[in-house]
Amino acid sequence: xxxxxxxxxxxxxxxxxxxxxxxxxxxxxxxxxxxxxxxxxxxxxxxxxxxxxxxxxxxxxxxxxxxxxxxxxxxxxxxxxxxxxxxxxxxxxxxxxxxxxxxxxxxxxxxxxxxxxxxxxxxxxxxxxxxxxxxxxxxxxxxxxxxxxxxxxxxxxxxxxxxxxxxxxxxxxxxxxxxxxxxxxxxxxxxxxxxxxxxxxxxxxxxxxxxxxxxxxxxxxxxxxxxxxxxxxxxxxxxxxxxxxxxxxxxxxxxxxxxxxxxxxxxxxxxxxxxxxxxxxxxxxxxxxxxxxxxxxxxxxxxxxxxxxxxxxxxxxxxxxxxxxxxxxxxxxxxxxxxxxxxxxxxxxxxxxxxxxxxxxxxxxxxxxxxxxxxxxxxxxxxxxxxxxxxxxxxxxxxxxxxxxxxxxxxxxxxxxxxxxxxxxxxxxxxxxxxxxxxxxxxxxxxxxxxxxxxxxxxxxxxxxxxxxxxxxxxxxxxxxxxxxxxxxxxxxxxxxxxxxxxxxxxxxxxxxxxxxxxxxxxxxxxxxxxx
Amino acid sequence: xxxxxxxxxxxxxxxxxxxxxxxxxxxxxxxxxxxxxxxxxxxxxxxxxxxxxxxxxxxxxxxxxxxxxxxxxxxxxxxxxxxxxxxxxxxxxxxxxxxxxxxxxxxxxxxxxxxxxxxxxxxxxxxxxxxxxxxxxxxxxxxxxxxxxxxxxxxxxxxxxxxxxxxxxxxxxxxxxxxxxxxxxxxxxxxxxxxxxxxxxxxxxxxxxxxxxxxxxxxxxxxxxxxxxxxxxxxxxxxxxxxxxxxxxxxxxxxxxxxxxxxxxxxxxxxxxxxxxxxxxxxxxxxxxxxxxxxxxxxxxxxxxxxxxxxxxxxxxxxxxxxxxxxxxxxxxxxx
Numbered sequence: 001x002x003x004x005x006x007x008x009x010x011x012x013x014x015x016x017x018x019x020x021x022x023x024x025x026x027x028x029x030x031x032x033x034x035x036x037x038x039x040x041x042x043x044x045x046x047x048x049x050x051x052x053x054x055x056x057x058x059x060x061x062x063x064x065x066x067x068x069x070x071x072x073x074x075x076x077x078x079x080x081x082x083x084x085x086x087x088x089x090x091x092x093x094x095x096x097x098x099x100x101x102x103x104x105x106x107x108x109x110x111x112x113x114x115x116x117x118x119x120x121x122x123x124x125x126x127x128x129x130x131x132x133x134x135x136x137x138x139x140x141x142x143x144x145x146x147x148x149x150x151x152x153x154x155x156x157x158x159x160x161x162x163x164x165x166x167x168x169x170x171x172x173x174x175x176x177x178x179x180x181x182x183x184x185x186x187x188x189x190x191x192x193x194x195x196x197x198x199x200x201x202x203x204x205x206x207x208x209x210x211x212x213x214x215x216x217x218x219x220x221x222x223x224x225x226x227x228x229x230x231x232x233x234x235x236x237x238x239x240x241x242x243x244x245x246x247x248x249x250x251x252x253x254x255x256x257x258x259x260x261x262x263x264x265x266x267x268x269x270x271x272x273x274x275x276x277x278x279x280x281x282x283x284x285x286x287x288x289x290x291x292x293x294x295x296x297x298x299x300x301x302x303x304x305x306x307x308x309x310x311x312x313x314x315x316x317x318x319x320x321x322x323x324x325x326x327x328x329x330x331x332x333x334x335x336x337x338x339x340x341x342x343x344x345x346x347x348x349x350x351x352x353x354x355x356x357x358x359x360x361x362x363x364x365x366x367x368x369x370x371x372x373x374x375x376x377x378x379x380x381x382x383x384x385x386x387x388x389x390x391x392x393x394x395x396x397x398x399x400x401x402x403x404x405x406x407x408x409x410x411x412x413x414x415x416x417x418x419x420x421x422x423x424x425x426x427x428x429x430x431x432x433x434x435x436x437x438x439x440x441x442x443x444x445x446x447x448x449x450x451x452x453x454x455x456x457x458x459x460x461x462x463x464x465x466x467x468x469x470x471x472x473x474x475x476x477x478x479x480x481x482x483x484x485x486x487x488x489x490x491x492x493x494x495x496x497x498x499x500x501x502x503x504x505x506x507x508x509x510x511x512x513x514x515x516x517x518x519x520x521x522x523x524x525x526x527x528x529x530x531x532x
Numbered sequence: 533x534x535x536x537x538x539x540x541x542x543x544x545x546x547x548x549x550x551x552x553x554x555x556x557x558x559x560x561x562x563x564x565x566x567x568x569x570x571x572x573x574x575x576x577x578x579x580x581x582x583x584x585x586x587x588x589x590x591x592x593x594x595x596x597x598x599x600x601x602x603x604x605x606x607x608x609x610x611x612x613x614x615x616x617x618x619x620x621x622x623x624x625x626x627x628x629x630x631x632x633x634x635x636x637x638x639x640x641x642x643x644x645x646x647x648x649x650x651x652x653x654x655x656x657x658x659x660x661x662x663x664x665x666x667x668x669x670x671x672x673x674x675x676x677x678x679x680x681x682x683x684x685x686x687x688x689x690x691x692x693x694x695x696x697x698x699x700x701x702x703x704x705x706x707x708x709x710x711x712x713x714x715x716x717x718x719x720x721x722x723x724x725x726x727x728x729x730x731x732x733x734x735x736x737x738x739x740x741x742x743x744x745x746x747x748x749x750x751x752x753x754x755x756x757x758x759x760x761x762x763x764x765x766x767x768x769x770x771x772x773x774x775x776x777x778x779x780x781x782x783x784x785x786x787x788x789x790x791x792x793x794x795x796x797x798x799x800x801x802x803x804x805x806x807x808x809x810x811x812x813x814x815x816x817x818x819x820x821x822x823x824x825x826x827x828x829x830x831x832x833x834x835x836x837x838x839x840x841x842x843x844x845x846x847x848x849x850x851x852x853x854x855x856x857x858x859x860x861x862x863x864x865x866x867x868x
Contacts, residue, residue, distance in 0.1 A: 048705075056827060058618050065619075066573055137585060144619065145589060147571065150582045201620075216628060217618070219819035222705055252700050252817040253827075256684055260699040261817075264691045296575075413565025413832050432575025440576050451569075451578050 036528075038243055039513045043528030048246040049511070051522055052258040052267040056251050057217045061201040062185040063133045063146045068434075069271075071183065072521045073221055073249050077117075078185035078206030081108055081127070082178060083233050086292060086517040088346070088436055090178045091235035094122065094186055094207065103173040103473055104154075110164040114230045116188040117211040124160040129189035131158035131168075141197045151183045173471045175478060179435035182519075209242040209525040221249045232525050243513070243528035259506070262287060268508040268529065269522065274386070275332045281506045292503040292516040293337060293346050296432045297441070298387070300394065300496035301455040305422040308377055309455075315493040317367035319357035321401045322394045322496050326359070331393050336499040341490045342446060344500055346518070347436045348475065349482035354490050356497065364401045376402030382419070383428040385409050391428045394496070419454035427454050430501075434519040438482045439470050446489060457494035538857065545849045552845040553607060553838065557600055560834045567616045567832040568592065590616055603838070612842070613835035615828070622839035625824060630843070631714030632702060633813070633820035637805050639717070639740040641798065644748035649787075649794070652755025656763060656790075657782060667752060674749025683742040683815035690738060697734055700817035704731045739816040743809065747801050754797050758790035765789075792862055799855030803848040 036045050057073050058065045065071070081095040092098075098108040114122040133139045134146040135155065154171040161167050168177070186207060192200045204212050209229050215221035224246050231239040250267060252258040255274060262270045263284055273281055273289065281287050302309040302318065309315055328336045337345050340354040368376060379398065383391040388409055395405035418424050431452045433441040443466055444450040448458035462485045469481035490497075505516045514527040568586045572578045587593045591602060606613060612622035651671075655664040691699035703709060703716055709728035712719045717736070720729035762768065763786050771781045809822035817823075821840055828836035859866045 050705075056823075059620075066571060068573075142614075143589065145585050147582075147586060149585075150572075150578050151576065153577070216819060218629065218824060219702065220705065246705075248705055250701060250817065251819070253823070254815050254817065257687060257700050257815055257817055260684075260687045260692050264695055264699055266691075266698055266700070411565070411830065413570050413830065414563075416569060417564055417566060430574055432573070434575065444577050451572070452574065 036243070038238065038526075038528045041512050041528075042531040043243055043512050044531040045243070045245060047244045047529035048248060049244045049269065049524055049527060049529060050248040050250055050267040051524070052252045052261055052270040053249050054255070054258065054272045055253055057215075057221060057249070059201050059217065060204040060212065060215070060221070061140075061197060062187060062206075063130070063148055064140055064144070064197070064201065066147045066151075068432075068520055072271075074185060074204075074206075075208070075521055076210045076247060076524055077204060077208045077212055077223055078187065079114075079208045079232070080182050080185045081110075082181045083236070083523075084182050084517070084519055084521075085236065086515045088295070088434075088518045090182070091233050093233045094127075098178075100473070101167070104170040106168040106170070106177060107161070108166050108168070110166065111230065112164060114207050115228055116191070116207045117205045117226055118188065118191060119228070120188060120190060122186060122188070122207050123163050124166045125163075126186055126189045127166045128158050128160045129192070130184065130186045131155070133187070133192075134184065144197070148184065151180055153177070153180065173473050175470075175473050175475075176435050176437045176439050179437055180440075210247050213246075215249075218251055220251065223247045236523075236526060238526060242525050244524065247524050262506055262508065265508070268511050269514065270506045271520075271522065273504045273506045275335050275501075275504075276389075278333055278335060278504060286509055288507050288509055288511075290505050290507055290514070290516040291335065292518045294501045294503045295344060295346075295434045295436055295518055295520075296430050297339065297342070297344065297498065297500050298336075298390070298428070298430045299342070299498040300381070300426055300428050301419075302494060302496070303419075303422055303425050303454070303456060304458075304494060305456045306425050308371065308373055309425060311371045312492055313367045313371035314373060316357070317364040317371070317401070318398070318496050319493050320360045320367065321364035321403070322397045323359040324356065324496070324498060327390055327393050328499050331389050332499070332501070335502045335504055337502070338499045339497050341486045341497055342442065342495065343438050343482065343486055344433055344436050344441075346500075347433075347438060349438050349469075349479045349486075351483040351486040351490070353483075354486060357493075359397075361401050368401065368403075374402075376404060378404045379406070379426060380424075381405055381407050381426050381428055382410055382415055382424050383407065384412050384415070387428050387430075394428070420451075422456050424454075428498075429454065436518075438466075438485075442466050442482070442485065442489075443470065446494065455494040457489075457492070459488055459492060462488045534857075534860065538853070541853050541856070545846070545853075548849055549842065549845060550604070553604060553842060554600065556838050556841045557603060557834075558596075560832070560837055561596055561599075563832065565832045567834060570831055571617060603835075607842075612839040615836040616833045617828075617831045618833075618836070622835050625836060626821065626839050626843055629819060629821045629824050631716075632818060633806070633809055633822060635715045635717060636736065636739055636743060636813070636818060636820060637802065637809065639736050640744035640805060641747065641802070643740050644744035644751060645798070647744075648748040648751035649755055652752045653759055653782060653787060653790075655752070655756045656759030659760060664756075668756070671749035671752040674745045674752075677745060679742050679746070679811045680815050682745055683739070683812060686738045686742060687815075697738055699738075700735075702732065702735050702819060703728065704735075707731045739812050739818055742815070743805060743812045747798070747805060750797060750801065751794055754794050755790060758793045759786055762786045762790045788862065792859065795855055795858050795862065799851050799858075802851040803844070806844055806847060 036043055053069055055069045058067050058070045062074050062078050079093050082090050083093040085091055094111055095108045096111045101107050110124060116122060134148050137145045140146055153174045155168055156171050157169045159167050188205055191205050210223035211226045213222040213224050225242040229241050258270050259277060261267045278289055281289050302315055304310055324338055328338050338356055339345060340356040341351060343350045381391045381395055391407040395407050398405035419427050431445050445452040446457050447463050447466055465481045465485040469478045472478045503516050503520050510530045512528045512530060568583050591599055615622055615625055651667045655667050658664050687699045690697040707728040709720055709725055710723050712722050716732040720732055768786055771785050810826050813820045813822040814826055825840040
């Protein structure tokens with residue numbers, strides 16, 4: 001009896017565990033009325049789309065963050081004056097039209113008949129209030145200022161002209177105004193003033209295609225279709241109510257777990273698929289890889305303040321010695337676009353005359369000899385964990401021309417201050433350019449004092465060109481100025497010019513009408529799920 | 533008498549907490565990396581004025597000792613400040629994430645004890661049998677297996693291949709659980725929502741097994757060795773000689789005495805478990821404190837890191853206190 005009892009207890013325990021493990025559940029099933037048609041396919045109007053996010057959402061207040069992931073979620077509840085197509089073109093959204101009254105005064109006409117999720121109409125007052133909240137110090141309450149002010153460049157004030165017209169006043173001309181506006185979303189003045197910023201962030205109300213249902217920022221945000229939505233941008237088809245009834249953003253930071261959730265059907269769209277996982281996703285018959293030209297540039301920045309990179313010949317030799325094309329083709333599996341110079345290949349201002357430095361070890365060795373380094377030198381390439389393979393590939397290339405290169409992996413928070421102080425020699429890093437306009441890219445990365453200028457490059461001629469282009473409103477003139485600046489930078493080679501990683505995401509094959517967007521946002525307004 | 537001692541011990545934690553607060557504050561400040569810089573991300577123009585406004589807003593423009601006194605002063609009033617990155621009170625963030633972490637840890641402890649104690653006892657009673665050797669081998673594996681690896685393997689088997697368990701999250705959306713305490717298992721029982729109970733349990737099992745594996749392995753070995761020792765004692769021989777049933781001898785006389793080292797190990801391991809939470813919570817997308825801590829450290833979100841570490845310290849100190857109190861119940865000869 002006694003021995004038996006022990007055995008029985010043990011067996012019961014094991015059985016209990018097995019039974020509990022079998023308790024897998026799926027979300028409560030929903031009834032399905034007749035399907036609707038999207039892109040010629042029948043989609044389920046009661047569908048739930050679940051997206052796996054790679055990081056937590058910081059807030060649901062559009063004015064209180066500086067984070068792309070957060071913007072992705074917010075963008076589905078809030079609309080802006082203008083928005084972007086998946087390939088980065090600016091199209092109207094809440095604004096019907098706009099014009100330049102003078103180089104520093106923009107006027108926007110607001111579409112009539114738009115309502116917020118509480119049913120109140122959207123007018124010029126709300127637009128003015130939205131921008132005042134961002135521009136004025138301490139406007140978020142509790143003495144807090146918006147971290148998004150910098151994204152409004154020289155905008156000094158936004159004033160109401162009449163109920164459906166607003167005017168933006170700028171301190172200087174700002175050619176990328178339209179490209180920067182999609183980053184700001186309109187909030188309801190009356191509601192925010194009534195409940196305060198803190199409560200607004202907990203129960204946000206916007207004028208977007210989905211309204212907030214519930215959510216915890218580190219866990220999951222749930223939204224439902226807003227049935228009185230005005231239809232969204234006329235340029236993003238189909239115009240009308242959202243296709244899916246419910247949209248869920250789940251926070252799943254670990255990449256392998258996110259992809260496992262996609263494979264097991266727990267989510268239907270996954271953000272950020274790293275290059276080494278793309279083949280695994282492709283091998284799954286139920287999944288698709290979606291990619292768009294990316295807007296984040298990866299480059300090796302060489303520190304001009306230190307030897308040997310104070311010598312232009314050494315910097316050029318580095319460009320000849322690192323086989324970027326091979327890195328793009330093999331280490332990145334072709335999921336990147338090689339750049340000849342610093343500017344994105346998709347930018348209107350890219351200098352098409354520049355050709356990437358060819359891979360030429362003989363030329364590299366010759367330049368190194370001319371610069372006084374016939375036997376090369378020792379070099380540490382500093383980078384972050386996710387770029388380790390790329391840095392190692394480059395180090396292997398550099399070994400071939402006699403440069404004793406090794407790789408050191410850092411936490412970005414530790415590395416960045418050292419780079420800005422000019423204490424390291426070479427860093428493999430990235431910088432984003434979602435507008436695809438060089439003005440908010442070349443200035444921070446290649447002008448003296450820029451927050452991303454780790455090469456400490458300071459060429460007065462290039463700086464003047466960049467400054468002139470920043471305030472010119474004539475596109476052809478801006479392009480000429482940037483083309484000239486790029487030529488100078490290309491020859492001076494402060495970077496080993498790198499590549500733009502493609503924006504790669506994955507989705508279930510049941511998802512209809514969704515494409516990866518260049519600026520990495522996931523807009524679910526027009527996306528549906530195949531009806532069963 | 534016991535109550536007075538307990539109060540004394542609780543009061544003694546106050547200087548420990550002040551020490552922890554100062555140490556964490558200073559360590560974070562001396563860790564390279566600037567929170568405002570990191571907050572601005574890796575794109576776009578950031579004006580010096582914008583950075584200065586934010587630094588002033590976060591009080592980072594004051595000398596360190598001023599910041600420290602300000603922090604301690606506010607903390608003494610229960611205000612741990614605002615998270616830089618999330619712009620919300622630290623206390624609120626900790627409170628929100630706490631139930632998830634505690635629930636996961638408790639279930640992990642329960643699972644590991646349910647597995648470990650019977651196996652440990654059985655192995656001791658049947659020393660050198662096949663089952664004993666096998667369980668010791670497996671527990672050796674359990675101790676040496678890294679949690680992130682075990683977690684991913686479990687996800688691959690149970691979520692991707694077999695499809696019987698979710699890969700991540702805490703509960704399915706749509707099961708309609710009314711939140712009472714924030715502990716979903718408890719809430720689903722209190723509200724009688726069986727569907728929510730099933731959903732919570734299925735989400736909990738893989739992370740809890742991952743988190744509890746190491747503890748189960750350690751406890752199995754501790755129970756086995758202390759049982760072996762106890763079973764050789766004279767009073768066990770005496771009990772058997774009196775004709776008492778083997779079950780009673782093992783469970784009532786031997787196990788109770790063998791549990792003292794086990795309680796010590798479990799108490800200490802709770803601290804380790806919370807540390808391990810950071811990895812397990814990240815792997816399973818579990819919305820708990822560990823994940824917040826990892827993010828906060830990378831973002832140099834000083835107030836949030838300080839808040840989370842303070843909480844860990846409280847739990848560690850309290851776990852030790854509870855262990856000491858439990859001793860006195862298991863063996864009345866021991867006093868606090």
